[in-house]
Structure formats: C-alpha cells, structure tokens
Amino acid sequence: MVFDISQRHSRNAGESGLHSAGTRNRTNMHGVLPYPHKKPAGNRLLASFPRAVYERIARNLRTVYLRRDDYIYRPGDRMEHIYFPQTAVFSEYQMLDDGRTVEIALVGHESAVGLMSAYSNSDAVNWTQVCVAGMALKIESDYFRYEIERETSVKTLLNDQLHSYMKFISQKVICSAHHSVEMRLCTWLLMLADRCGTGPLKLTQEHIARVLGVYRPSVTCIARGLRKQGSIDYVRGNVTIRDREKLQETACGCYREFCGEKEDLFLPAKSAEM
Numbered sequence: 001m002v003f004d005i006s007q008r009h010s011r012n013a014g015e016s017g018l019h020s021a022g023t024r025n026r027t028n029m030h031g032v033l034p035y036p037h038k039k040p041a042g043n044r045l046l047a048s049f050p051r052a053v054y055e056r057i058a059r060n061l062r063t064v065y066l067r068r069d070d071y072i073y074r075p076g077d078r079m080e081h082i083y084f085p086q087t088a089v090f091s092e093y094q095m096l097d098d099g100r101t102v103e104i105a106l107v108g109h110e111s112a113v114g115l116m117s118a119y120s121n122s123d124a125v126n127w128t129q130v131c132v133a134g135m136a137l138k139i140e141s142d143y144f145r146y147e148i149e150r151e152t153s154v155k156t157l158l159n160d161q162l163h164s165y166m167k168f169i170s171q172k173v174i175c176s177a178h179h180s181v182e183m184r185l186c187t188w189l190l191m192l193a194d195r196c197g198t199g200p201l202k203l204t205q206e207h208i209a210r211v212l213g214v215y216r217p218s219v220t221c222i223a224r225g226l227r228k229q230g231s232i233d234y235v236r237g238n239v240t241i242r243d244r245e246k247l248q249e250t251a252c253g254c255y256r257e258f259c260g261e262k263e264d265l266f267l268p269a270k271s272a273e274m
C-alpha cells in the first residue's frame with residue numbers, strides 16, 4: 001500500500017491520500033501538492049542536483065508514505081515512477097525457483113529506485129520491496145526524463161549513481177558467495193542503520209532470513225549470539241544496535257566497500273537550496 005500525500009493519482013490501486021482538506025486547497029494547477037522547494041529534500045541525490053533543475057522537477061515531486069513489505073516493482077513491471085527515499089528504505093531482491101530470495105541492493109536516502117527509467121522506458125528486472133516504512137518523493141519517469149534531457153550535470157550525477165549501484169551489486173555477489181551468514185547479517189544491519197539513523201530497526205527474523213537467503217533458524221541462532229556478546233538487542237520486531245564497534249568487528253570487509261569510500265554518504269541530506 002502506497003499512501004500518496006498529494007492524492008494526485010489516488011485512482012491507482014493501492015494508493016490513498018493522507019492530506020487534510022486544508023492542504024487540498026493548496027494544490028497547484030496540476031493538482032499536485034506544491035513541494036517546498038527551499039526546504040531540504042531529505043534525499044542526497046536530489047539535494048545534489050543544481051538548484052534550477054531541482055526547482056523545475058520539484059513541482060512534480062509527490063510525497064508518499066510507504067508501508068513495510070509493500071512491493072514497488074515486480075520483474076516485468078514498467079518502471080513508471082522514480083522514488084527518492086527520504087526515510088523509507090527499499091530492498092531489491094532476486095527469487096529462486098523454490099521461492100527463496102536474496103537481496104541484491106539496499107536503497108535509502110542516498111539514491112533512488114527506478115533510475116534506469118531516467119534514460120529510457122524500462123521494465124523492472126528485480127523485486128523491489130519496502131524494507132523500512134517511511135517517506136519518499138515520487139516522480140513520473142517520463143516527466144523526469146524530459147526535464148533532465150539537456151542537463152549534462154544531472155546525467156553525470158545519475159551515471160555516477162548507476163556506477164555505484166552496479167558496484168554495490170557486484171560486492172553483494174562476492175559477499176553472498178564468500179562470507180558467513182553471521183558476517184553478512186552484521187554488515188546488513190550496519191548498512192540499514194546508516195540509512196535509518198538512530199533508534200530501533202523494525203525487523204522480523206523472517207524478513208532478515210529473506211534478505212540473506214537463509215532459513216529463519218540460522219538467523220535466530222546468530223541473533224542470539226550477537227545479543228549475548230552485547231552487539232545487538234531485540235524485542236518483538238525491534239532490533240537495536242547496542243555496540244556498533246563490536247558489530248563492525250564481526251561484519252565482513254564488504255561494509256567498508258559498500259559505503260566506506262563515500263564517508264559523507266549517510267550524513268543528513270543537505271538542503272536543495274544551494
């Protein structure tokens with residue numbers, strides 16, 4: 001279920017508006033709730049766009065609330081929208097014949113989902129699911145593509161993002177093939193925390209097992225060990241990182257590869273007003 005704050009496309013299945021009658025009157029001629037151009041975008045990719053470009057596309061950005069486990073795209077779906085996460089985090093999966101899944105990418109406020117559609121009409125090749133419920137900015141791919149067509153600087157930014165995405169997936173392959181489930185779990189929790197900030201992570205062991213492509217008892221056993229050593233704690237679907245350094249010691253070196261080269265990647269997004 002996707003809650004569309006602007007209610008512009010509330011005709012779409014599974015979308016419903018959240019805004020009050022008061023905000024309804026402030027929609028512009030396109031029926032879109034005006035996005036506050038001069039406030040932080042909450043998404044680092046958007047915040048890195050030149051101000052003039054950002055202000056143009058901001059008119060057609062819509063704020064949506066996404067629930068955990070909602071599917072954004074399934075393989076074969078036309079990617080009609082690009083999502084710029086603010087507080088939401090997305091998982092991209094591949095699924096085996098027997099129904100088991102493994103995560104190939106984790107996308108939060110540092111990037112966007114559906115970026116390939118910024119270049120041409122594209123169909124999804126992976127499952128994209130909401131891993132952490134929260135807000136995202138959503139824009140029609142056709143409109144976004146039209147607006148950035150002649151913007152070389154934005155295309156360079158998007159190319160860099162796609163390069164990072166490909167590198168991320170490559171590292172995930174290495175990680176899945178060569179590192180233990182315990183290492184991968186620690187790495188994944190750190191990556192998720194980087195995208196969610198402080199506070200408990202709302203996760204079930206089933207969800208973690210799905211991400212790592214293992215059976216739940218493996219996760220239960222490893223989680224108990226991590227809790228015993230004081231790295232994490234968990235209660236009723238809330239996982240808290242108690243000792244980040246200790247967790248990092250158990251994580252594989254992939255964690256540094258996933259985010260180490262961009263040290264400021266997960267700092268709060270800068271304002272789009274530049």
Ligand SMILES: [Zn+2]
Pocket residue numbers: 174175176179183184187252253254255
């Ligand atoms: Zn690894």
